[in-house]
Amino acid sequence: MKYFDYAATTPMDLEAAQIYVKTATEYYGNTGSLHDAGSIAKDILENCRRELAKMLGVDSSGIYFTSGGSESNYLGIQALLSSQKAKNKHHIISSLAEHTSIRSTLEILEERGYEVTLLPFNEEGQIDIAMLKEATKENTALIAIQHGNSEIGTLQPIAEIGEWCREKDILFHSDSVHTFGKIDLHSFANKVDSFSMSAHKFYGPKGIGVGYVNPKLAWMPHYPGTTHENGFRPGTLNVPAIAAMTIAAQQMTARQEEIYAHTAHLRQLFITALAEIKDRVTIYSAKGEQQLPHTLAMRIHGVEGQWAMLECNRRGYAISTGSACSTGLKAPAKTMTAMNVPDKPAKEMIRISFGRDTSEQDAAELAGILVQIAKESML
Template sequence: MIYLDYAATCPIDEDALLAYIEISKNYFANTNSLHDIGGDAQHILENCRKQLASILGAQKEGLYFTSGGSESNFLAIHALLSSLPSSKNHIITAMGEHSSIHSTMKILEQKGYEITYLPYTATGAIDLAVLESSIQVNTAIVSIQHVNSETGAIQPIEEISFICRKYQLLFHSDLVQSFGKLPIPDLSTMVDGFSLSSHKFYGPKGVGACYIHPRLNGKSFYPHTTHENGFRPGTVNTPGIVAMVIAANKANQLISEESTHYNKLRQLFLEKIKNYPSLSVIENEAQLPSIIALRIKQTEGQWVLLESNRRGFAISTGSACQVGQQAPSKTMKALGYSDEEAKELVRISFGRNTSPIEVEQFAASLQDIAKNIHQTN
């Protein structure tokens, strides 16, 4: 089986895995325990916090370890809101955000918050003029992901930050798909909160990070908890955090090299399929090269996924599958596609171990799938 679904999850890096095993064996104590073994684990934890903050260009006092990107998104939004007066009850986000943001917004709507969902332009980005015109006197937060997980479109994070600063709004960004793939300089000056997930950059699953700028007087969603300075409950996953920081450091060092690798694979794939008009690639003005979103016209993405799987290729649809049917991709809907077109989306995503021959093999297989559909129709 050839794996082309790295935007969903990555295998753990070998160095990160060895560190995970070592810490699990020798530093397994609860970091809140008062005995020496607990103190050793706490020392390791704080050293990891310092290292990751340095990689991110953030302040370690605002960095909290979590179970992953989804929890980080949920906790970040609530923490940022808690630092503001209750009269600030309007949030601006995008239609194509990750499901963890959408579910958080649904909860907040039930609590009386007003949510504005911005569509995407044809370039794949939000319209900055529409963002600015959506701001109200009661607007509290803007939450826009840096890289879209379905199409790889890159949002103009610096320009969004400028608008938020202009109107004194808090800015949260989901960096799950961008960290370790794109350089993000001066991050702590651009956002008030962000979210990371370890397994997207070759760390272990079940661990992530959330940042809330220390200047904000945010409150924990969970009262009376002591772990992570009261930010979240539960025994801290010290082995996972150590492994995540090792993976983060390596990913950050390899950004330039891997970007070159992904651009070559992307151009190879696009060249191989360019003569098949039924294959429609979703191109964006600014795009992560490792993610390719496309459609076989008039064919549900779920069927293409299953047929690709039968042929030995692991890819994904643009959205989660439900029992017996595929829901329309939120991102495709945000781009203006119909429900039927949005269900046609499939996503291919490359990793550091993806080879040109694997890309050529998949391109040939996809062409064959499209050809067979065309002949049948």
């Protein structure tokens, strides 16, 4: 199977896997134990926290280890809303295209009395800053806008949103699961109050991630009586997975520019290879550096996305029709709805995502298969 679904998950880095096994079998102490085995595990944990903080350009005291992006999104938002800065404010602004974990969290908050405003995307898959400013109210407590869209790969204007939040004294959470390891997050991390990361998106193990909350904010634990991670979440820490995630993160940041250039080349090669059917293809993207090159969302006019995906799968190529967290739903991808794409063309959307080991040959062959599918659909 030729894999083109790196936006859904990535294979685990070999060195990260080796570190996982070594830590699990040799340094297996509980970080909460006071004996030497526990202390060694604790030292590994804190070293990983410092290393990740250095890669992100943030204070290590704001780094918390979680089970992944979804939990980090949920707990990050809960932490921000528990702070004094959000007291007596009950309005939240987000987007129609947020990850399911954000949308579900907002639905829970609505049941608790919060008012939620969901903004659409423009035709390039981005938030309109003027619309966001217009939606802001005196009692807006939080703005939650993703950094990179997982379905079409567009980047949001985080700097401008961050400046607006500072000006209006509004808290800002951003889901950065789709961007860590792809682009430098130093400037991003200084614009937000909390963000999320998930290791399996950058060649680390599944079931481990990071939630960051600005340590200057005083927040209340969501789970009463929690002692782990300074009250951020309960449960014994998965030190082997944390160590493996840190190694995977180091590998990705070290090769970030190289991999960015590689996926940008593959993207252009792939689009060029579709020239024969270009009149029947729509590509959803933003301009220039506002587009992550490793994610390519497109549709072949008249070909349902699920059919194209199954045909590619039958021929040995793995692609997707959007976020893996929404697979099985009959509704179109959330991003298509946010961009006001009508139902029928929205359901024709497919996502091709490239990885660091994707070859030119495989990319060209997949494009050729899509050309064949387009032609067959006309018979």
